[in-house]
Each structure stands twice: as structure tokens, then as C-alpha cells.
Amino acid sequence: MQVSKDFEEAYRKHSDKIYRYVYMNTSDPYLSEDITGEVFLRIWKRWDSLRPDFMQALLYKTAKNIMIDYYRKKENGQKISLEDSLEKGWEPSYDEDLIEKINKDENLKKINKQINLLPENLREVVVLRFISDLSAKETAEILETTEVNVRVLQFRAIKKLKEVIKNGR
Amino acid sequence: MEDNNLENLIKEFKDAGATEGEAEEFAYLSKNLSNFYSFRRSTDVKDRFLRLLLKRKTVNFSRMAFISAMFSFLLFLGFSSTVFAQDSLPGEILYPLKRFSESLTAKVNPSFKSVILQRRSEEVNKLTSQNQSEHIDEAINDYEEELNENEKISKEAIDESKKNLEEAGKKVNDSELKDSIEKMLEDTEKREEDLDEDVKGNSSTKKDENSDHNDNENSQQDEDDVENLLEH
Numbered sequence: 001m002q003v004s005k006d007f008e009e010a011y012r013k014h015s016d017k018i019y020r021y022v023y024m025n026t027s028d029p030y031l032s033e034d035i036t037g038e039v040f041l042r043i044w045k046r047w048d049s050l051r052p053d054f055m056q057a058l059l060y061k062t063a064k065n066i067m068i069d070y071y072r073k074k075e076n077g078q079k080i081s082l083e084d085s086l087e088k089g090w091e092p093s094y095d096e097d098l099i100e101k102i103n104k105d106e107n108l109k110k111i112n113k114q115i116n117l118l119p120e121n122l123r124e125v126v127v128l129r130f131i132s133d134l135s136a137k138e139t140a141e142i143l144e145t146t147e148v149n150v151r152v153l154q155f156r157a158i159k160k161l162k163e164v165i166k167n168g169r
Numbered sequence: 170m171e172d173n174n175l176e177n178l179i180k181e182f183k184d185a186g187a188t189e190g191e192a193e194e195f196a197y198l199s200k201n202l203s204n205f206y207s208f209r210r211s212t213d214v215k216d217r218f219l220r221l222l223l224k225r226k227t228v229n230f231s232r233m234a235f236i237s238a239m240f241s242f243l244l245f246l247g248f249s250s251t252v253f254a255q256d257s258l259p260g261e262i263l264y265p266l267k268r269f270s271e272s273l274t275a276k277v278n279p280s281f282k283s284v285i286l287q288r289r290s291e292e293v294n295k296l297t298s299q300n301q302s303e304h305i306d307e308a309i310n311d312y313e314e315e316l317n318e319n320e321k322i323s324k325e326a327i328d329e330s331k332k333n334l335e336e337a338g339k340k341v342n343d344s345e346l347k348d349s350i351e352k353m354l355e356d357t358e359k360r361e362e363d364l365d366e367d368v369k370g371n372s373s374t375k376k377d378e379n380s381d382h383n384d385n386e387n388s389q390q391d392e393d394d395v396e397n398l399l400e401h
Contacts, residue, residue: 004223011219016209024206033210037218042314044222049282049318058317065310072345073306093217095210102208111205130199131206136181144359155185158195 007047010055011040017132018063024127025067027112029099035070037092039063057141060128114164122157129154175200236269258292259304259311282319283326289315290330293350294337309349316353316360327361 018039023032039062043050050058102108115126128139129150136154140147178196187195254263254270271288275281289312296305312330316322331354338350 008219008223012215015215015218019210020206020208033214040218041222046314046318051318051320054317061317065313069306069310093214093221095214098208098210108205111202126202130202133203151181151185154199155182155187155195158182158198159187159191162195162198 003047007044010043014056014059015040017134018059021060021127021132022063022067023102024112024115024131027109027116029102030094031070033094034092035063035066038066042066056134056138060132060142110168111165114168115161117164118157118160122153122160125150125153126157126161130158236266240266240269258295258299259307280321280323282315282321283323286312286315286319286322287326287329287333290333290337293353294333294340297337297340297346297350305346306349309353312353313356316356322360322364324361324364327357327364331357331361 015036019032019036022035023029026032026035039059042062043055043059115123118126124143125139128134128142129136134142136147136150140150143150175196178199179192182192182195183189254266257263257267271281271285275285289308293305293308293312296308316330334350334354334357338347338354341347341350
């Protein structure tokens with residue numbers, strides 16, 4: 001069916017980017033896979049009514065909402081939608097080789113730590129613009145701001161990151 | 170992503186106020202960052218996910234067929250069950266029936282999606298009255314999804330939704346929930362502005378930007394210190 005094919009194409013195209021985005025925010029490769037799965041599960045449920053030009057922004061916003069939800073509810077000891085999906089028989093699949101590689105990569109951990117030292121607004125731009133490799137326009141859509149603002153923020157972000165890296169020496 | 174080639178990045182940094190040297194340095198740092206995070210999950214993991222998910226959709230169709238039969242039975246018995254379901258809220262037994270009947274109606278009459286949006290806002294409002302915190306978050310997410318996904322929403326639905334959200338906002342004491350409802354209102358107002366612009370003929374001409382970009386497949390990490398990111 002064409003619908004499934006279109007979704008499959010979208011999943012293969014975007015899931016790694018979403019995974020990286022979530023990983024940058026959680027530093028947990030297992031949780032990142034769980035959340036990535038939950039993002040696409042939700043998107044699939046609504047696939048028929050999605051605006052195609054809005055899909056990429058929706059993926060990132062959904063990922064962000066799930067992460068916020070996750071941490072807030074975990075703090076309160078509440079069940080999260082992710083756990084709901086798991087209880088309903090959803091079985092996530094993990095790339096153990098990649099996870100091992102990520103966990104052993106001290107350089108990656110170091111740069112993660114340095115990026116996470118940036119103020120949140122600058123960190124978001126770095127993650128979306130240079131790690132997820134989105135355009136300024138796409139980044140602006142996700143952050144609900146203007147392209148001009150994204151370019152200003154990215155300049156400040158990279159400048160600040162350079163200082164953080166240098167101070168890390 | 171074409172946007173992110175070195176030349177464009179250098180230009181962007183210069184436009185933002187960087188000197189020539191700074192712009193070049195920052196552009197290289199940005200590119201190096203991108204390469205640093207180029208890891209990808211295996212094809213097996215993705216295949217497995219897709220198999221499970223698409224098989225699940227087939228199973229859901231069977232479930233939908235069962236619910237459809239149940240729905241027809243209820244209609245045969247009388248309107249009352251369906252009418253009663255329309256007042257149900259997230260967490261209640263008849264709520265899935267309400268959602269199912271909405272989706273059926275929307276398929277036949279796409280303009281019904283405006284009513285659906287309004288209902289989601291009513292649900293948020295009613296849940297705040299009942300102090301049902303475990304379902305409010307779900308209701309908020311559902312509202313946001315309806316707001317973002319539907320191309321055409323009537324002015325009336327937007328106005329009613331705003332009214333419901335304002336009422337809901339006045340009732341909550343929890344600051345986080347208050348913030349969430351505030352955000353919903355802001356998003357609704359923004360959507361209203363977008364719709365007004367569309368009506369005026371200023372269509373947003375966003376193209377589908379799902380074009381291929383330069384995902385660098387290089388999975389070999391630089392063994393040297395992270396500071397090498399600053400090197401060209």
C-alpha cells in the first residue's frame with residue numbers, strides 16, 4: 001500500500017536524525033531508541049491527516065513533548081505513554097553495536113557534555129542546525145521563531161561552544 | 170542539506186556579525202560537529218520497527234472492524250448510547266467510541282475536524298473542573314495534535330477553543346499545568362493568525378523540504394582530542 005510505503009520512506013529518512021536529537025537531550029541510547037519509536041508510533045496513528053510540509057517539524061516537536069512528559073512524570077512517579085506502549089506489547093529493538101560504540105566513545109561523551117553546558121536556547125539551535133543538519137528555515141519552524149533569529153542564535157551558539165571547548169583543554 | 174555547505178555557513182556567520190576569519194572557523198566547527206554525530210542505527214533495527222508497526226496497523230484494522238460492528242449494533246438499539254458517548258472524557262469507558270465516531274464523521278465531512286478541535290478543548294476544560302490530572306496531559310497533547318495537523322479550521326472553532334482554554338486556565342492551580350494551557354492558547358492564537366493570513370491570500374508557500382541532505386556516512390571517529398573540532 002502506498003500509505004505504508006510513504007511512511008516507511010519517511011521513517012528511514014528521519015528516524016536517525018530524531019534518534020540523535022533525543023540522544024543529545026537524554027544521553028541515554030536505549031531511552032533514545034524508545035522515544036524515537038514512540039514518536040513514529042504517534043505519527044503513524046495520525047498519518048492519514050498529516051500535512052506533509054509540517055511533518056518534519058512535527059517529528060521534532062513530538063520528540064520534545066515526549067521527553068518533557070517523560071522526565072516530568074518520572075519525577076512524579078507517574079506512568080508515561082512510553083511505558084503504556086511497552087505494556088501493550090510494543091517491543092523496541094536496539095542496535096547493540098551502535099550503543100556499545102556510543103557508550104565507549106569518550107570523545108562523544110566529552111563533546112556532549114560541552115554542548116550541554118550551553119544555555120538551552122543556544123543548545124537547541126546547535127543540535128537542530130548542526131547535529132540534525134537541518135536548514136535555518138526548518139530549525140525556525142521547529143523552534144517557532146524566524147530564520148533571522150536562528151542565524152543570530154547559531155552564531156552566538158558556535159562562538160560560545162568554541163569557548164567551552166577551549167576552556168575544556 | 171545544501172543550506173549547510175561551507176560556503177553558505179561562512180556567509181551566514183558573516184551576516185550575523187562574524188569577522189572573515191571567525192566565520193570560516195565557525196563554519197568548519199559546525200561541519201565537524203555534523204560529522205561527529207553522523208552515527209546511524211542499523212537497517213535491521215529499522216526493518217524490525219517497521220514490520221512491527223505496520224503489522225500492528227493491520228491488527229488495528231481488525232479491531233476497527235469489530236468496533237464498527239459494535240457501533241452499528243448500538244445504532245440499531247438506539248441513539249442513546251452514541252449520544253451519551255459524546256459527553257465522555259478521556260479515561261472513561263465510552264471515550265474510544267466517541268473518538269471513533271468522530272473519525273468516521275470527519276472522513277465523510279472534513280469540516281467536522283473543526284468540531285473535533287473544539288471538543289478537545291472542551292475536554293481539557295472539563296477535566297480541569299474535575300481535577301483529573303492523569304488525563305489532562307493526554308487531552309492537552311490531543312488538542313495540540315489536532316491544532317497542528319488540520320489544514321482548515323473554522324474561526325468559530327478557534328474562538329470556542331480559546332474560550333474553553335481560558336476558562337480552563339482560570340481553574341487550575343498547578344503552575345506547570347497553567348503554563349501548558351497558556352502555551353495551548355498561544356499556539357491557538359498563532360494558528361488563528363496563520364488562518365487569517367491564508368484568508369487574505371498570503372499563503373504560506375512552504376515546500377516539502379524532504380530533500381536529501383548530506384548525511385555523512387563516515388562512522389570513523391577521530392581518535393584525537395575533541396578540540397580537533399576546531400581544526401580545519
